[in-house]
Amino acid sequence: MSDADSVTTPPSPPPAKPPWHDLARGRVARPGEWLVEKGIFAVSLTAIVMILLIFVFVGREALPILLGQADSAAARVQRILPPEDVDRMTPSELRAALGLSRRKFAARSLEEQKAALKEIYAVRAEADRNGAEAIPDKDSEVNTVGWRYLILPHQWTGYSRPEFIWQPVSQIQKFNVVPLLVGSLKVTLVAVLFALPLALGAALYVSQFASRRLRAWIKPAIEMLAGVPSVVLGFFALFVLAAALESVFAFQSRLNAFVAGIALGVAIIPVIFALAEEALSAVPRGYVEGALAVGASRWQAAWGVALPAAWPGVFAAVVLGFGRALGETMIVLMASGNAAILSWSLFDSSRTVTATIAAELGEVVFGGHHYRVLFLLGTLVLAVSFVANLVADGVMNRLRRRLASSS
Amino acid sequence: MATTDLTNPSAVARRSPSGDADSPNAPLIEIEGLSLYYGPSAALRNITLSIPERLVTAFIGPSGCGKSTLLRCLNRLNDAVENVRIEGTVRIGGCDIYSPGVDVTELRKRVGMVFQKANPFPKSIYENIAYGLRVRGLRDRKLMDGIVERSLRSAALWDEVKDRLHASALGLSGGQQQRLCIARAIATRPEILLMDEPASALDPVATSKIEDLILALKQEFTIVIVTHNMQQAARISDYTAFLNQGELIEFNTTSRLFTNPAKQETEDYVTGRFG
Secondary structure (H helix, E strand, C coil): HHHHCCCCCCCCCCCCCCHHHCCCCCCCCCHHHHHHHHHHHHHHHHHHHHHHHHHHHHHHHHHHHCCCCCCCCHHHHHCCCCHHHHCCHHHHHHHHHCCCHHHHHHCCCCCHHHHHHHHHHHHHHHHHHHHHHHHCCCHHHHCCCCHHHCCCCCCCCCCCCCCCCEECCCCEEEEHHHHHHHHHHHHHHHHHHHHHHHHHHHHHHHHCCCCHHHHHHHHCCCCCHHCCHHHHHHHHHHHHHHHHHHHCCCCCCCCCCCHHHHHHHHHHHHHHHHHHHHHHHHCCCHHHHHHHHHHCHHHHHHHHHHHCCCHHHHHHHHHHHHHHHHHHHHHHHHHCEECCCCCCCHCCCCCHCCCHHHHHHHHHHCCHHHHHHHHHHHHHHHHCCCHHHHHHHHHHHHHHHHHHHHC | CCCCCCCCHCCCCCCCCCCCCCCCEEEEEEEEEEEEEEECEEEEEEEEEEEEECCCEEEEEECCCCHHHHEEEEEEEEHHHCEEEEEEEEECCEEEECCCCHHHHHHHHEEEEEECEEEEEEEEHHHHHHHHCCCCCCCHHHHHHHHHHHHHHCCHHHHHCCCCCCCEEHHHHHHHHHHHHHHHHHHCCCEEEEEECCCCCCCCCHHHHHHHHHHCCCCCCEEEECCCHHHHHHHHCCCEEEEEECEEEEEEEEHHHCCCCCCCHHHHHHHCCCC
């Protein structure tokens, strides 16, 4: 280069090199890249933020019931006050009793507001006198959204013994969640018990026995099952599966927990398969070869060595499948029969927590007790699925590390 | 030697390890015209070789020459690999192990194998050795205990692990794990022991322990060892086969092969000029 030239041309001064302290260009030498990096970091955080926000907003609606502050009986018991009590109310109490926003309350004078409240009470007292004469009911004094009534059985008027009752639309709303929890549990257990052997068998076959060409067909096929919209599976369960199972088992209700559970099982097979197959494929080849070399058959090597080595992954797969089944809504809404009755029989119609939320949330009074109980159920489902995902993820990560270090 | 029939294991009369009329150099494994193809490409070409009984035979050669593949032909572990085609015959004690009726699991019970990387199962030390016996249907606890102890003693590992037989095998050091794998391989009392670079991942101390062990096991087993390390082959083997690019270049007693090779290629390799 210039060295060669310098032989013939008079030596030119070497080009000025930048001094070394120019290296210190500050922490943000490339502001554009820095900004983009922070930007995509923020984007990647949105998932975490979303989960937190969902928890906060869903949980917030259920908070009054969680803290025991809601009282369905309060409105009935305290709604009639003598006029002089209304006169003694502070403005904020008055506003609360009328249920008005600050702005609407300020739009009128205090005297006007008090007169309005007295009128409301007068009307209610009249109605109450008529009602009380018609049906003297001790149920009306029960706070049906108290913890005791949400969880424990209660002997309502007209019932011969204490019972768990979910009857959110009635004179006295009954919010016992136990029938729904049992419904969810039944359907989910059927789903997991149905899906586990099939998914595990497929995972074992694909990871240990299938030739590469066969694997290239089977794996995507099973994973494609995850892409089937749940409403289509529900439709299939409703018409095809229910009829087929009814002719086999001859149960009384055509749509029941068993039918919904089987359909739900089909939906979670790909979930369990994917995780179990990953865990089994991560088992070092040396384990299986070591087993073959001491005279184990391929089946013995797969069952006795590969499967135990991948066992935490299978556990994670079941937990994740359980969480997914618990949160699935459309299939159970369509195929479970939707009867909110407490029964341990798999062949009774039943109703799950998620189906209840889907079916009822559209028709509740905003901010009412029914609304809040549904949000409480939603929070519960969210928490359980979240924990299931967390556990499955943690177990899988530990297994991946362990198998990677010993392969 | 009498022809044994692997298809009918009950008919096999086990030879006593002390030996008798058989001369120590009688060939136990006879490989004839063996070629192996992975898909269209040949990994082994027309190999003919006789491996003598109760001696150590080493396969040496540069990486990828097919020595491990040849070793795995002897217990049919290549069967599990896809797209493998094998031509020629391998006879062990006169029985063609690739003939259709051969029970591969019975073959592998009698042809044990130790792998390049120690691969103990993620189970306890005891269970690692018991596994091979369990898959053979052994249930007797007392008998099992005895075999586990004997195998660990033969592998020179008993004193180091006798107090923690039920601890995980993955907690052992690399050298101990490899000796555990040897113990596992000899627990089913095979007659032949295949070793695929058993010391390549170990430090010199552990390596010398393994080599001592091989020399001790030679009394009882026919050992075929693949090694990358020519000093190792010279130290422990009686016969050596030199392979290159899937072909058997030379097979002779170890001393002859290393001191007076017949082929130029062999000489170049053993003197370190290539490979």
